[in-house]
Amino acid sequence: MSIVRAPRAGAPSLVGRFRSHHAVGLPKRKxxxxxxxxxxxxxxxxxxxxPKPLGRIGQLEVRLAERPRDVKxxxxxxxxxxxxxxxxxxxxxxxxxxxxxxxxxxxxxxLLVLDHTPRPKPAKALLGLQGFELKGLEGKGAEFARAFGEAAAPFKPKGFKKKPRVVGAYRLLRQxxxxxxxxxYTSGEFAIDDLVARHRGLSFLELGRSCVEKAYRDKRTVELLWQGIWAYVQAHDVDVMIGCASLEGCDPQRLALPLSYLHHFHAAPAEWSASALPGRRTDMNLMPKEAIDLRAALKALPPLIKGYLRLGAFIGDGAVxxxxxxxxxxxxxxxxxxxxxxxVDYYGGDAGRRAA
Incomplete structure (x- = not known):
């Protein structure tokens, strides 16, 4: 997920701290x-x-961000x-x-997954002070309440929040x-420039920064994210999706089973292969193929990677x-x-399976 590169001449100094390339051409705004x-x-x-939304299941919907505050x-x-x-x-x-x-x-x-379930408004931090006696301030509650713009009576929450909650997100970068x-972003870890060059005329889309709130990590949220991605792919006539997917931990030996499984059973053919950058590459072939317990290996994989594999994704050469x-x-x-x-049949050839 991270990218570390030597600074280019003249690049803004603050951008050097990002896990990315430098912000050449980045719009300047307040x-x-x-x-x-x-x-x-x-x-x-x-x-x-x-379309708005791209999909909906119950109170959950998926759509593209429409305002800078959505991205924040x-x-x-x-x-x-x-x-x-x-x-x-x-x-x-x-x-x-x-x-x-x-x-x-x-x-x-x-791409955002939003939960429209109404939520109670939180109580205000400063409640009316009537009925409270603070040392040295006896009888001053109403004065303090007025000073802070509050009624002297205790605050009573009214109604529910209508603003939907962002519970899932994906970042989409077209070629x-x-x-x-x-x-x-992925080119900071893998030699995908060569991959793209071998397929001139095809349109690439990078998927990144996938993220789902813990309480929402279920089939519904994942389905909505994929419905949104598929609708986006269809709308922009994308030919190839690429991106980094992560296994938790930095010790390859402790990840030998899932890494070896991916290497032996899901390696990309030469036409679609790309290698980890020299100097960053970690070997994935850590166990012989015959020693791999398939059930245990699948259990050790993160749900996101298993989802990619079910769709038919390939795995590049080497890890980072x-x-x-x-x-x-x-x-x-x-x-x-x-x-x-x-x-393709499940989500609809026109990406309309769950669209409102």
Missing amino acids: GFPFDLTPSRAALEAAADAM RAQRLRYEVFYKELSAVADPLARLARRDMDAYDAVCDH EAADRAFGF IDRQFGTTDVLIVMPRALINPRY
Whole structure:
């Protein structure tokens, strides 16, 4: 998931701290401390080109981000999952903003799963002070309440929050956007430039920063994310999906079973293969094929990788250890023409299975 590259001459110094290429051509807008989100105009244009929503199951819906604040909510979810729940190490800027963000956020489209279930409004931090007697301030409750703009009577919450909650997210980077900006994020770990060059004329889409809130990690949320991705692929005539997928942990020997399983049973054919960059490559062939317990290996794989494999994805050559995120990354390559027809039928050839 991480990318570490030597700074280019003249690149903004703050961008050097990101796990990405440098922000060449990044739009300059007001923000904190500078805005790592797409412009409102870009987000609206992307969302207007797609159905609204892209899919719905009960109170959950999937759609593209339409406002910079939508992207910031996705960044906050990523921060909660990657840095607070898992073992990623946040830098000072991310800790201050409490958002996982990098320069790529400004040039990507952002797929969101939203929960529209009404939620009770939280009680205000400052309640009316009537009935409280503080030492030295006896009888002053009403005065303090008025000073803070509160009624003297205790606060009573009213109604429910109507703002939907972002519970899942994906980051989508089309090849034309990557070419205009600073390439694919994945190229910082794997030699995908050669892969793209071998397939000139095909359109590539990078999938990244997949993230789901813990309480929502179930079949419904995953189905909605894939419904959204499939609708996006159809709308933009994408031919190949690529991206990094992560196994938790930085010790390849402890991941020998799942890594060896991926190497022996799901390695990309030469036509679709790409290798981890020299100097970052970690061998995945850590166990002989005949020694692999298939059931145990599948159980050791993260649900996201198993989902990719069910669709028909290939795995690149070699893994990359990402110490900042505490993961071992593998390359996913998924040609659209080779996706399991069962899933094409399931989600609909026109991506309309769950669209409202």
